[in-house]
Amino acid sequence: MANILVVDDELGIRDLLFEILNDEGHHVELAENAAEARAARQRARPDLVLLDIWMPDTDGVTLLKEWSAAGLLSMPVVMMSGHATIDTAVDATRIGAFAFLEKPITMQKLLKAVEQGLARESARRAAASVVPVASGFAAVVTTAGESALVPTSSALVTAVVDPGPQSRQSFDLDRPLRDARDGFEKAYFEFHLAMENGSMTRVAEKTGLERTHLYRKLKQLGVDLSRGRRSAV
Structure with a gap:
């Protein structure tokens, strides 16, 4: 289960999203404005953030830019709005938002976006488990707990996100x-x-x-x- 931060100035929406995500087994933290969201992000990095665009103190896109500029956009962020234009959604995606949900948000679309966002975060963390241990080599840890040493010459990194035969991929980062x-x-x-x-x-x-x-x-x-x-x- 994941730690999810919900940022929305409307109490009814915060409560609704809390109930839905809590019922799914997630730990949910709530923030009603950008100031509370910053504090929550500083206390502990959430696995995913649901961020409203229109808020009274600082809008969601501005907060997204702030996190991106500070190198804090290390988790998937799903933007939410009932009034945003297509241009706003595109801008948020370019900044680094994972997805955009239009209000009123259906349970199906919410859970699908959360599932996909958490899956991407899980894959990113698995790829990050490639840890340099010696010159020219890296330790690769699979989700099954297996480990192996692989060469990293020519900036070639092997990321294992699952022990299955189709999941081992090599990418030349150079x-x-x-x-x-x-x-x-x-x-x-x-x-x-x-x-x-x-x-x-x-x-x-x-x-x-x-x-x-x-x-x-x-x-x-x-x-x-x-x-x-x-x-x-």
């Missing part, structure tokens, strides 16, 4: 950001295609993408859709 990101995304989608036996419907649900967008993304990345495919559901 490349332009766009190329490195494309390499990760290709491996990410190939992993889910293999896990879901090629089912585009289930992969779309897992990754949170519309099927049309998913097809375009896979084509752009050069993913072989025939790999591991048993059905085209």
Whole structure:
């Protein structure tokens, strides 16, 4: 279960989100403004933040920029608003927000965003378990508790996020950001295609993408859709 910080100036929304997330087994901390959110972030880093955009003292986008500039945006942040424009949502995403939820927020969309955000945080922490132990080598720890030494020459880092055969991926970090990101995304989608036996419907649900967008993304990345495919559901 995760530690989740909810930041919203409306008492009713804070209480509702608390009840829903608490029922899911999460530890939930509440803040009604940016000042309380800063204090909560300083006390203990939350695993995920639900952040309202329109607040009386400091708006959510400004707080997001503040955390980003200070290097404190180390957790997924889901922005919330009932009045924000598309431009505002895009700006928040560019700053570093993980997702945007439009109010009134349905339970299904809330839990899906939280689940996806926490999954990304879990994967990031697993990747961070690659710990340098000697010149030219790194210790890799899997979620099963296994460990091994791997070479790190040419800035090549191996990240193991699960002990399964499809989860071991190597990424050359000594490349332009766009190329490195494309390499990760290709491996990410190939992993889910293999896990879901090629089912585009289930992969779309897992990754949170519309099927049309998913097809375009896979084509752009050069993913072989025939790999591991048993059905085209």
